[in-house]
Amino acid sequence: MTLESAAPAPEVASREPVSRTWLLLFALAWFGFWLLVMLPGQFMVVKLASVIDPAEKVAIGSFLITEMALVIVVGVPLIGWLCDRTRTRFGRRRTWALGGLIVATAPFAFVGQQTSWAGAAVLLGLVALGEAAVLVALSAIIADQVPEAQRGRASAAMGVPQVFALALGMIIVTELVTDVGTSWLVIAVLALLTPLPFLLAFPEPAPQDKPARARRSLWRRASWAGYGDLGWAGLSRVLINAGNLVGTTYLLFFLADVLLLPDPDGSLMILILFYLGGCAIASWLGGVLTDRFRARRVFIALCAGLQAAAALLLAFVPTWDASIVAAVLLGVGYGMFLSVDQALLTDVLPDSETRARDLGIVNSAQHLPIAPLVGWAVLTVAGYTELYIVAAVIMIIGGLVVFRVRSVR
Template identity: 50%
Template sequence: MDEVKVAGPPGIRDDGGVGRNWLLGYGAAWFGYWLVILLPPQFMTPHLIGHIAPDDKVGVLSYLMVQNSLVVVVCVPVAGMLCDRSRTRFGRRRVWALGGFLLAAVPYAMIGAQTSWPVVAGLMVVVSVGASAVLASLSAVIADRVPPHRRGAASAAMGVPQVIALVVGMILVTMVVTSIPWSWALIAVLAAASPLPFFLARTRSRPAERPMAPSTDAPMDMPADVVADPVGAPRPGERVPFPRPRKDPDYYWALTSRVLINAGNLAGTTYLLYFLTDVLHRPDPETSLLILTLIYLVCCATTGWLGGKASDLLGRRRDLIAVAGALQAGAAALLAIAPAWPAAMAGAVLLGAGYGAFLSVDQALVTDVLPDQRSRARDLGVINAAQNVPLAFGVAWLVLTFVGGYRVLYATAAVIMLLGSVSVYRIRSVR
């Protein structure tokens, strides 16, 4: 992709309108999305299922996670393709994002009041459909609006709120609103409100690549993705082929790396509450989980921001992702070798440091290898959907049911994440 050409003093690169305020607003929108996505598997769904189906909590939780993953796998690429081809006066990205938030928030608010897990499963399907629309549209904004030399910072604005949302949400639902029904409703309202400042504000930001000829009567303060197709949307009826493995191998290696690292991470973290309860026998496992999450937050937020800045300055995204994956693998290996509370705290440090760096660099790397600007949301949607293939939950279910306990699960997760770290070096077009 061509970098934005601007006039200015030598050595100074224009930020393309992606300044601090833009990054804060973009981060707030992602904060709302991560609230919806992360709190259920990390705490809220295990807590709910532990109350309404205590005798089969592992099986029910695994089913719900697999179901939601399959919905995302199907819906995100479809939503991305439709988003690429949408044309509205309010902008194609914001319409899909705001609609997705609304579709997800309403059933989300109802889940905590249910006493039947099949009803919970049905509501979660609708939540996943809405979240898919948000993911497809919101992730395409980086490719649409952000110059290449600012994509690490934008990727950090996308990734760091993931940890903040998890910790803020955990504090809210464990210390502020402990009622299960009201905790789900609170998170739904907060998630729906978070993206409003970013998507309802007018913006003068410029596209990341040279725009097509703009309409002369388009006001300058219209939404950035409204002005005469500035990001190369496909023409009506135009067919944009999917990336081909032989022609675009870097795209598929980026997909593989993301899938493996995310799968290894999820395989271990999703069942952490049960690990603290059933293996470490913590007297208050919910508080213990909150302590680990706070440690994770500090490390993740630190390396998340630094990783994004470093990848923009150094341009070595592959190395940073490989190190990030190895740190996470080290955290999982530590729990497999020494399942004790001190090891869990040390693992939280490694996991937070690794995942923070991964979040801040991976999206920038994926954006850099997109093969066609006409299908950004669709192609990003395929990668985002692929990382939701229920590999993690399938592996966890097999290991916990047929192979061994949580120590074997964490050892398996470590191996998966190391494979993801190695596979990133098959990418050739990005350093």
């Protein structure tokens, strides 16, 4: 493998439409990635923290989630820069995706066997580094290979698997494989195997190199021009994701400590199923609608509003029935956001030579540890009512910020 100066992928305008098989296997690849990302943040890390030290579960869980986020924040832009410059016969995106899978899944398999927070932290740092590589590579594939008219559906193929990964993963780790150590191993194996059909079946188009002088000239122009919309779109993504995570990361503790449910693990599973049902339908529908009407900003604002309403419902009506309604609202809002937001970001990329780098910067910012830090700060001085109010405010701001993007509807 060699690293060279960045070169653009062929323009998507000249791309042939991708096939249904391509979209299906692309979705399967994302399914494996989301297993590694969603389950630790939503359940497995806080469960492990409860086993390591029940008295310090909030502090340990927040630290481990923050650590993974920081590794991704630092790793994604650097890996994106390297990925744009990589040249291999196997393909620059596929090389980094496959390498990242191995780096992520190997230590992931042993996290559940750790009896100290330090041991878990070391392994999870490696997991996050591998996740960063996979995220960079798979995200850039949409911009490289998918025509604009299919980007909503390709983004849905990226987002919908998140729903199924969380649903199937939660069933596995809460019902089928309840031993903490074994559950991490099983998820690692699934996450490694499911992306292989896509990575091995479809050859990657070779990038077209330009003369060095043209590359340098383009770099000067792209360094300053055209990044305003990408910046606003990225900020909107960061805020909406952060608000969502503020509300969902500590949901297990909310069910146990506020609602005082006798089986918080099982209750969380029920809420997740409602959440995922709405998320799956809305993500697919959002991809289709945004391709048809090319309306990105209004859909994103609607997504933020639905999720904020869910958080406010949990804040002011802390009951089991209200929690079910909130789960549905949150699922519909976040599901549509997954497909529409990715299509928006792909549309506003200013330079075909630096797609992985630019997407990497946005994805890096998205993983800033806002949620665990906000959660720790709020729960240290207040309670879950205040936590969900803060989550709603963050998401509302994110929904308003997207209207600063000017180059798309």
